[in-house]
Amino acid sequence: MSDPTTAEAGGLSPAAFHRSPDVADWRVTGTGPQAVFAATSLAHAAALVAPVVAEAERTGIEVDVDLRPEAVIVRIPNRGPDGIAAGAPEFAAAVSRAAAKLQLTPDPERTQSIGIYVAQHSAADVRPFFTAALGYEEFGETDAVDPLRCGPQLAFNPITGDAPSRGRTHIDVFVPADRARVRVDAALAAGGRLVDDSHAPAWWSLASPDNHGVDIASWTDTFD
Incomplete structure (x- = not known):
């Protein structure tokens, strides 16, 4: 995110x-x-x-x-x-x-939308692979979308702590700003772990019990 x-x-x-x-x-x-x-x-x-x-x-x-x-x-x-x-x-x-x-x-x-944040080594460009494999189209400079807008949008960005042969991908869940905290609390009560809330209320980074990443994001509903 x-x-x-x-x-x-x-x-x-x-x-x-x-x-x-x-x-x-x-x-x-x-x-x-x-x-x-x-x-x-x-x-x-x-x-x-x-x-x-x-x-x-x-x-x-x-x-x-x-x-x-x-x-x-x-x-x-x-x-x-x-x-x-x-x-x-x-x-x-x-x-x-x-x-x-x-x-x-x-x-x-x-109301919500789902996106997948595909993290990549900065020397690699994985967007062509994902667009080909999923039948997606490039969108802007960094994203890819389902041509019929049925599947989740993909975002491709370099990872922090750049290292070859290592990818970290997580799910972005965009929810109404007035429901974000409720969604975060529900995920934590269901066994999730809070990873980072330094950007809240724009977004919270969570992890599942087996350490899969999910960001609950509300900034798209308020940004000016």
Whole structure:
């Protein structure tokens, strides 16, 4: 996990997105703003698709929609390094109004995205291997993504204490800022170990009982 130091150029920051009106149902994760609306059935969840498509066409926002019998998830994925699109808050507010009319209940607690932080020796470039093996595409200067945005995003960065033939990879879990501490506490209660909280509340570094690394991160939901 890298400490963010500058806002994404050309787009809205997460904090600016959250300052916009009528976006309380939404949270910003590592892949962009998203909202989860609880549903009573697949048909109930699917009823939001038509309004989402209409608002996406009206605002020019490219979105992903994930249907489940329990919920419909609407995401505004980051398509490049420019941050959140300027029209995203207008789109998000309109979708929330449509969801309310359909009695789809917002459930921000279930909002999250998963990333894999692939650490590598600085003399090696492992991104071509992973993109080929997973069928991913390069994203920006250091990351790789599933072309259909179904799998976790990968980030490739040199390890600290550089040493050949040694790799350390961990999972990044991006959660809403108001739920991060709860998620950390749950992981610790389930047998995890706190490795580093010096960056909290931006992120906490944890380890599983057998020493696999997981970072619980909330900075994507607050960064300005």
